[in-house]
Amino acid sequence: MMRPGLMVKLSLLLALIGVLASGSTGYYAYRANRTMLAGEAGRNLLTATELLGRRFSVSIDDMAADVLVLATMPSSALIAQSADDLRTKEDRARLAQVFSSFMLHHPVYLQARLIARDRFGLERIRFDRDGHGIVEVREANLQEKGQFAYVFDTLALAPGHVYIGPITINREHGAHYAEGRPILRLAAPVATPAGGVVGVVVLDVDLAVLLKLLRTDLPPDYEVYLANEWGDFLVHPDASQAFGFDKGRRVFMQDSFAATKPLFERTANSVLINGLTNPKQAHDAVLAFVKRPFGASAGNRFIVLGLSKPLSDVLAGANLLGDQIVRMILFSSLVALVLAILFARALTRPLQILTHAATHFFADNATEALPLKRTDEIGTLARCFDRMRREIKSQVDALHDKQHQLAHLANHDVLTSLPNRMLFMQKLDAAVHDAGASGERLAVLFVDLDRFKQINDQFGHSFGDTVLVAVADRLQQVLSKGHTVARLGGDEFVVLVEGAYSSASASDLAADIVRALESDLPVNGRQVVVGASVGISEFPQDGVSARDLLLNADTAMYVAKSKGRGFWQRYGDLSDEQRVKTAYENTIANEN
Structure with a gap:
């Protein structure tokens, strides 16, 4: 039985190398592309989350400025003290027009109120938003609000400061469209020219409208998460997970996403979760979370904002690339086989000439050759070159030793052998x-x-x-x-x-x-x-x-x-x- 010749062996070897090279390259390109896409999506998502957080903080500051404008108007202090005085009715009408204008030009506000310090925190001016527009609540329906924290805490503030309440569900009855909705309250004390606090101005902010305005330029497949400083979800793609404390069961962000714990432990300001490398934390999604201070004058309070994007959307391009790679591997394997056969045929013919030349090249200085088992032309050529290799190697090794010695002397102290x-x-x-x-x-x-x-x-x-x-x-x-x-x-x-x-x-x-x-x-x-x-x-x-x-x-x-x-x-x-x-x-x- 004839053994396969050198050309057959070399053809199979080269074809196998070509197939393995193209396959491994394609697989690596596919995996690297998935990793790169997920990483890039994560970085973009983190940037978008940080931008959303900055917008949220800026919006809070802007709304705090609005409430200060209303609170520092001279007529606010006048109406808070003597709204029942006939002489102030004209001033009250003008001030009510200002409140109404703020509501009309700021769709994010659900309520705007002026509340007096006396008479148990009686509302002096109040505008609500209902399903049709702006509604002014008349005197007979004005309520006493002195028992609420946003009133008595604000009355304790110095003029020029702003109270920023927690984000919660509005459970005050008779609040029109605001009742039962997630809100954020901002309030500022109303002071007389002498510095005495006589009332407060309160703005109720619609959280849903605020977030809708902030994320106008975000892609539609981005989902928003929001949690307070304790980790309670305030916004969640699944509405049943939000405001759990209002429903008798608290749902925490750090329990749903354990990677966010450093944000609430104040050891990190941002967290990125990649569902490709961490599927347990982020199943089929890429998520980014950032911690932001909750208002410029809110002390150590903060919120955690998060954005997520489906991993399937992120990797859609990689999946298309994978299909292309499979077709390319099949085609390249066929090409590798044809090229291997042609290359092997071209290589074996000059090997015979090289073998004859190598054999005669060392004939005059022949020494005992190593017993190599190969019997083909490569074996003969290997024995000749093995002798040459050993001679050259001995010279190169000596040269390398001298180079290492010189390099060591150039970079080390001669006395202590420490780096110089x-x-x-x-x-x-x-x-x-x-x-x-x-x-x-x-x-x-x-x-x-x-x-x-x-x-x-x-x-x-x-x-x-x-x-x-x-x-x-x-x-x-x-x-x-x-x-x-x-x-x-x-x-x-x-x-x-x-x-x-x-x-x-x-x-x-x-x-x-x-x-x-x-x-x-x-x-x-x-x-x-x-x-x-x-x-x-x-x-x-x-x-x-x-x-x-x-x-x-x-x-x-x-x-x-x-x-x-x-x-x-x-x-x-x-x-x-x-x-x-x-x-x-x-x-x-x-x-x-």
Whole structure:
């Protein structure tokens, strides 16, 4: 039975490689496209959510300005005090016209009222919105509202401040169209020229109309979520989930979407949930949530706004691409098979010529060849080239060893084998660039030995070099693998601290270094105490470039050394006078 020849083997191999390459490329393109579309949709959704949140905050501020305008009108204080006086009827009519105008020009307002402080918070002026337009409630139907929080809390405010109530369901009877609807109340105290608060102006805002106006330019497939600072849903695509506290059962956003818990724990301001990578949290959807303060003068209260988009809409383009990819893979597989056959036929013919040439090329200097099992032309050619490969490899390996030695000598201190100044600055530059892109922090610790000069003078330079080696070993013992320690020259060392850390951890590390070098160092049978002073600079607050961080750490070290031996100093804790003075003295010392 004849074995398949080289051309058949090579044709099958090349065809298989082509099919695998096209298939894997198509699959990767499909998966990458899905991920890219979901990621881009998430970013767009988060941007739209943040924009919606800013619009909501701006709208609250605008409505607060409206209520202040009504509250600060001179006739408001006059009517709040003496609406029954015949002399004020004309003023009341003009003020009522202003209230009516506000209602007509602001469809978001369900009610506009002027409520007096006296007579148990009796309404003096009231306009409601019903299904047909604006309705003025006459005197016989005006109600006492002094028992409501939005009245007595507002009366307790100083003039010029605005009360912003919680978003809730309006359960006040006789409120026309506003009764039973989700509302937001804004109120401001009405004060006399002498500063006495005599009443309040209240605007009831239709939450549904407000959100409809805010999301006018959002795509129709976006769904809106809104929760208060406790997590109660105020707006939900499923209306039965909203205002659960009004129905006797509370429905929380953080229970429905666990990823939003950091928003209510005040540890995050935005959350993005991708249903493609996290289907348990967001089934067949992409969601974005942002936390916004609830009104400019509302203290620590906040709301959480969310938008969602169906994942099927996001991935519609990827599914179309997947169908195209399948057809392309089938076509490319067929093309790969044809090309593999043609290429194999073209390759085997010159291989015979190359085999003959290679065999005669080494004939004069023939040595014992390795016993390769292949019997075809490739086997013969392999034996020839294997001998050549080993010779070349030995030369290349020797060259690489020398290159590695030279590279190590160029970037490391000869005495301690630590990175030298050039390598350290390269690492610091790269770390600063990465930290600037990721928002992480890093620190530079400048370490200067306190007693090295006395040791060097007393025991000689050779002993001093041994001390420097021992100091380098001690520093590496103190530091973790994530830190980089280098020797700048003389008795100066520097440490790069990367990754998530706090200012306190950098200070703790400096204290550890000081303690470690205050301990005895065994050097040639002697116990030597070197001691060190450490300066700390941090990115980004103490510098945004490698040069500035190193110089500022050096400045902090000089201040630490001026305190005596065994101290450390953070650059951020220095006064401007200390920084300028120390930098000037350091420059003079370096020039001398």
